Amino acid sequence: MRTLIGWVLWLIASGSIAATAAPPPDGQHDFDWEIGTWTTSLKRLREPLSGKTEWVEYEGTSVVKPVMDGRANLVELDVRGSAGRIAGVSLRLYRPASGQWALHFANLANGLMTDPMYGTFQDGRGSFYGQDTVDGRVVLVRFLITPMGVDRWRFEQAYSADGGQRWETNWIAIDTRVKPAAQP
Template sequence: MKKLLALTLLLLSNAAIGGAPAPRDGQHDFDWEIGAWGTQLKRLREPLSGKTDWVEYAGTSVVKPVMGERANLVELDVRGGAGRIAGVSLRLYQPASGQWTLHFANLANGLMTEPMHGVFKDGRGSFYGQDTLDGRAILVRFLILPMDAGRWRFEQAYSKDGGQHWETNWIAIDTRRERASTNVSPTGK
C-alpha cells in the first residue's frame, strides 16, 4: 500500500507541475512570505466523515528565513471556539530536484507530519504527501495561492481514493502585517 501511495504522489506531483520537474533554482520561492501575517483559518472538524461542520480561528503566522535562506520556519498560532492550534512548519529546499519539502509539527501532540513535496509554478505552490487518518492511509494536497499582493490562501485537502477525489479541510487566508526587509515581489522573483 505504501508503494502505491508513493507512486500516486509522484504522479500527482508531476501532473501538478506539468511533467517531471527539471532541476531549477526555486530557493527563493517563499521569499515573499517572510514577515508577520494575520491569519483567518477555518478547518473541517471531521475530515472525510461526510460531515460539513467547520470551525474558525484567528491569529498570526510568522515566517522567518533559516539556514542561509535555503529553509524557512513558520510559526502558526490561532485561537477560536474549538480551542487553539499552535504549530511550526519547517520548509526545506532541495537543490538537486528544485523542490521543497514541508514538515508540520502540531505543538498539541508534539508530532511532526510526513513531509509534503512540491514546487511553485506560475506563482502557485502545489505540494503532495501521505498521512493516516483514523488508521487509514490518505493522500494530502496543500496549495498556496496568491489572492493579491498582501493576501494568500493556504488550502489543504485529503483524498481517501488515491487522488481521484479531494475534500478540502483547511483554508487559511493570511494578510500581511509586517514585511521583512527583503526586495522580492509577491511571486518570489
C-alpha cells in the first residue's frame, strides 16, 4: 500500500503532475555521454523481495546508439554468468513537454517490455521511477545512474513493496567505456 508521500513522488516522477510551474529544462542530451560501447559487470539479486540475499554475477557488453536525432537512444545489453545470459534492449525516449526521459526495457528471454520509468538527470545523476511486477504483485521501481568517473558509471535498480518507504537494491551494473583502438 502506498503512502501519500509515495503517491505524490510517483506522480511527480511519472510526469502526471508538475513539481514546479517553471518550464522543464532541456534534457534531450542527458544521455549523450553514454553513446558507444561499454564493458558491463552486472550483479543481480536472484530472488528480489523474498528476504533472500543471494547475488549472481554476469560480464558482457552494453552498446548505446543514438536514434531519432538524439532524442532517443537504444541500449543493447548482452551479459553472461553462472546463472545464464541476460540479453535485452532498453529504449529511452525524451519527453520535451515534461523534460523527462521514459526508460523502457525488453528482456529477450521473454520478449516482454517493462512499463516505463520516468525521470531526469540532476547534477550529473539520473533518477527514474516507475512500477514493475514481482511475483504477481505491483511494486515501485527506482533506477539510479551515477558517475564513478569520466568513463565509468553505476546503474542501480531497487524495488519497494511499501510505497517507497524502504528500497531493496536488486541490480547493480558497472559500465566502463571501451576505448577505440588506436589508428596506425
